[in-house]
Amino acid sequence: MLATVISAAVSVIIPKITNNFLAKPDGFTNLSNILNLAYILISLQIGSGLFMYIRNLTGSMIGVKVEIEYRNKVLKHLLELDMSYYEDRKIGDTLTKLISDTGVIGENMQSIPLTILSSVVTFFGSIYVIFSLNWQLSLIVLGIVLLILVVSILNVQIIRYLNYKWRKVYTDVNADITDRLSTITLIKSNATEKTENERFFNEHLKYYQAAKKTITFDSFTRALLITLLTGINIVGLVAGFIFVNKGMLQPTTLIAFILAVNTLIFPVIQSIVLLGNLAKTSTSIIRVNEILEVEPKIKTKDNALAVNEITNDIIFENVNFRYDDKEAWILENFNFTFEKGKSYVIIGATGVGKTTISKLLLRYYDPAQGRILINKDTDLRDVDLAQYLHHIGYIEQDPQILYGTFAENISYTKQGATLDEIKAAATKANLHDYIQELPNGYNTILGERGINLSGGQKQRVAIARIF
Ligand SMILES: Nc1ncnc2c1ncn2[C@@H]1O[C@H](COP(=O)(O)OP(=O)(O)OP(=O)(O)O)[C@@H](O)[C@H]1O
Ligand SMILES: [Mg+2]
Numbered sequence: 001m002l003a004t005v006i007s008a009a010v011s012v013i014i015p016k017i018t019n020n021f022l023a024k025p026d027g028f029t030n031l032s033n034i035l036n037l038a039y040i041l042i043s044l045q046i047g048s049g050l051f052m053y054i055r056n057l058t059g060s061m062i063g064v065k066v067e068i069e070y071r072n073k074v075l076k077h078l079l080e081l082d083m084s085y086y087e088d089r090k091i092g093d094t095l096t097k098l099i100s101d102t103g104v105i106g107e108n109m110q111s112i113p114l115t116i117l118s119s120v121v122t123f124f125g126s127i128y129v130i131f132s133l134n135w136q137l138s139l140i141v142l143g144i145v146l147l148i149l150v151v152s153i154l155n156v157q158i159i160r161y162l163n164y165k166w167r168k169v170y171t172d173v174n175a176d177i178t179d180r181l182s183t184i185t186l187i188k189s190n191a192t193e194k195t196e197n198e199r200f201f202n203e204h205l206k207y208y209q210a211a212k213k214t215i216t217f218d219s220f221t222r223a224l225l226i227t228l229l230t231g232i233n234i235v236g237l238v239a240g241f242i243f244v245n246k247g248m249l250q251p252t253t254l255i256a257f258i259l260a261v262n263t264l265i266f267p268v269i270q271s272i273v274l275l276g277n278l279a280k281t282s283t284s285i286i287r288v289n290e291i292l293e294v295e296p297k298i299k300t301k302d303n304a305l306a307v308n309e310i311t312n313d314i315i316f317e318n319v320n321f322r323y324d325d326k327e328a329w330i331l332e333n334f335n336f337t338f339e340k341g342k343s344y345v346i347i348g349a350t351g352v353g354k355t356t357i358s359k360l361l362l363r364y365y366d367p368a369q370g371r372i373l374i375n376k377d378t379d380l381r382d383v384d385l386a387q388y389l390h391h392i393g394y395i396e397q398d399p400q401i402l403y404g405t406f407a408e409n410i411s412y413t414k415q416g417a418t419l420d421e422i423k424a425a426a427t428k429a430n431l432h433d434y435i436q437e438l439p440n441g442y443n444t445i446l447g448e449r450g451i452n453l454s455g456g457q458k459q460r461v462a463i464a465r466i467f
Helices: 002-023 031-080 083-087 091-133 135-182 184-190 193-245 251-292 354-361 385-389 406-413 419-428 432-437 455-466
Strands: 314-321 331-338 369-374
Touching: 002 031, 002 091, 002 251, 031 091, 031 251, 091 135, 091 251, 135 184, 135 193, 135 251, 193 251, 314 354, 331 354, 406 419, 406 455, 419 432, 419 455
Parallel strands: none
Antiparallel strands: 314 331, 314 369
16 A cells, blocks of 8 residues: 555656746756756656556455455355255356456455555645646646546446346356266267257357447447546646636646646546446455355254264154255155164155155255254254264265375375275275276376266275275
């Protein structure tokens, strides 16, 4: 901020110094006078440049920090949200907000306050300078400037609205692409590349249309405002000539005056650009907050009970459960005791709710009514969820594989496990022999979502994780 103020202040005083030199009786005729002025102005300009460098450097670094902090905050929140958040949203939508919108925020978070600061300094500094040179001429200039500022503030409201719509379409397109690319095998196995290409093309047409509206409006108003602003120079000059003609102004003062008007225009142009950026940033903040405002439905209580082991029955007691958007109960008045030490197999028609039972045991969701008890009498809602899950092994039919090595994937459930432990787990899961024969063994990279593994191998990785 200090660097901003200094750099801005220097640019403001240059016309004033120029005027002081030119106002001397021999101002123009004495060459050494002019050279002195040149030295001073050049040094000031270099000084101003130096401070501008400091401002840009520190400012941009702050911007990056803000972006990272914002991202971490959103990411932390996303991890805290329960499964229901992810079920009715496309992942690409969340990704765009997480990556692109936080970027917009970070970039502008530093530049906006600094630009306001430097604009205020240069604006009021220049106003002071022009008024000290000639107040009548200054009034004319100031009138036009204020009019332009009012118009640009109104302009921002419209840009904000258009921009929000544009970002929405942008998110939709990104979400669509992410969705399709993550189901690439479906596309490949059905040879739908051509239709997908056409779909992408059409999606981008919508994007193009939305962008066009915003850009057309923004470009026009920016050009208009900036043309008007630079026109102030001409108005100042012509009015100045008339003032000189009437003997109300010295020609040398007019030079300083026009210099000062130029310094005045700069912050106004900056403000116009800034107002546009402000609109964009506020759009991005609104969008990121759409994530941050979602409250996780499943939360570990502050006074949660510790679960050191699961040594007793697991009981479903009068459990009623349905998914958010569904009318019908999946489980209705469900009573069942999983007895200690026994193995259970659940058989039933597709879609009756077998998997739902295991999801409830993982506390992806809470029952609407009734209780799920572990260790015979502890309500699942009262326990420390992370600690409880530590005692649970869950293998999905389509197990999740991370991009990374076998070793990393197997040790995911026990961070920092030794290679021996990993090998022992893989052996129990009947996977060790296969891995050992690979040239890179446990360091073999598994593609995204385990694309280079067989279905059975994926499941074995998941089983090894549990061990
Ligand atoms: N996340 C969800 N949101 C909304 N409805 C869901 C969700 N998951 C499952 N359902 C619905 O709940 C019902 C029970 O699903 P569940 O996965 O428990 O069935 P299942 O008995 O395991 O079936 P299958 O034998 O096919 O695996 C189904 O009708 C399903 O459509
Ligand atoms: Mg199932």
